[in-house]
Amino acid sequence: MHEIDQDLIMKGDMVIDEPDQAGPIVQTARVWAMPAADTFDCQPIGDMVRRYLRQSKVSIDPFARNKRWATYTNDLNPNTAAQYHMDAYDFLCLLRDSEVVADLIIFDPPYSLRQAKEVYEQFGEWKFDHTQNAIGWLKEKAVCYDLLAAGGHFLHFGWHTNGLGKKNGAVVVELLVVAHGRAHNDTLCLAERKMAHQTSMEFAKEASDETHNG
Numbered sequence: 001m002h003e004i005d006q007d008l009i010m011k012g013d014m015v016i017d018e019p020d021q022a023g024p025i026v027q028t029a030r031v032w033a034m035p036a037a038d039t040f041d042c043q044p045i046g047d048m049v050r051r052y053l054r055q056s057k058v059s060i061d062p063f064a065r066n067k068r069w070a071t072y073t074n075d076l077n078p079n080t081a082a083q084y085h086m087d088a089y090d091f092l093c094l095l096r097d098s099e100v101v102a103d104l105i106i107f108d109p110p111y112s113l114r115q116a117k118e119v120y121e122q123f124g125e126w127k128f129d130h131t132q133n134a135i136g137w138l139k140e141k142a143v144c145y146d147l148l149a150a151g152g153h154f155l156h157f158g159w160h161t162n163g164l165g166k167k168n169g170a171v172v173v174e175l176l177v178v179a180h181g182r183a184h185n186d187t188l189c190l191a192e193r194k195m196a197h198q199t200s201m202e203f204a205k206e207a208s209d210e211t212h213n214g
């Protein structure tokens with residue numbers, strides 16, 4: 001069984017031991033909080049991100065909007081405070097080409113195809129020939145995998161909990177469910193740890209399948 005770093009784990013209202021004996025202990029919590037226009041302005045979500053940032057030396061946020069909390073921040077929208085204004089994939093490739101190695105990646109993309117399209121329509125060149133990729137962000141995750149050091153954390157926010165994934169050597173260490181009330185979707189906040197560096201072939205293949213099926 002993998003060990004988890006207890007310092008990184010938030011005490012929630014519910015703690016579950018992972019029933020799968022081969023897997024790690026996953027700490028889960030469900031809390032209620034008012035929704036916020038910017039994800040990390042929702043207090044328990046912002047607290048979670050800051051908790052991981054405190055342990056981090058080099059962090060990357062490819063969808064940062066106005067949060068300059070990470071070492072490297074980017075947002076396609078040029079009217080935001082991020083350091084770079086590139087498509088997330090191009091930004092991540094730039095960092096990889098520059099041989100940046102991160103111990104934390106914060107991944108908070110648009111949660112739906114509609115949200116993703118709105119941003120592209122305003123600020124990006126049209127990249128929606130492979131529509132599935134806009135939701136899965138697999139190409140972007142594959143580069144994140146390369147950028148993340150073994151032992152590093154990947155934080156994923158959205159309406160699902162598909163981060164880097166077990167078959168890519170990442171194990172879930174924390175799941176925070178933030179409920180916002182009846183009229184809203186919950187925000188699912190996932191923390192994974194990359195256990196070891198392995199070939200990114202699985203991810204690359206998945207991304208390529210998605211592109212071709214899209």
Ligand SMILES: C[S@@+](CC[C@H](N)C(=O)[O-])C[C@H]1O[C@@H](n2cnc3c(N)ncnc32)[C@H](O)[C@@H]1O
Nearest residue numbers: 038039040063065075076077087088108110119
């Ligand atoms: C959910 S918001 C991030 C909010 C941020 N984490 C916060 O708490 O303030 C997603 C951001 O991704 C940006 N975005 C959308 N598509 C993008 C793309 N292809 N590349 C880079 N940024 C993109 C949007 O402009 C938006 O600011």
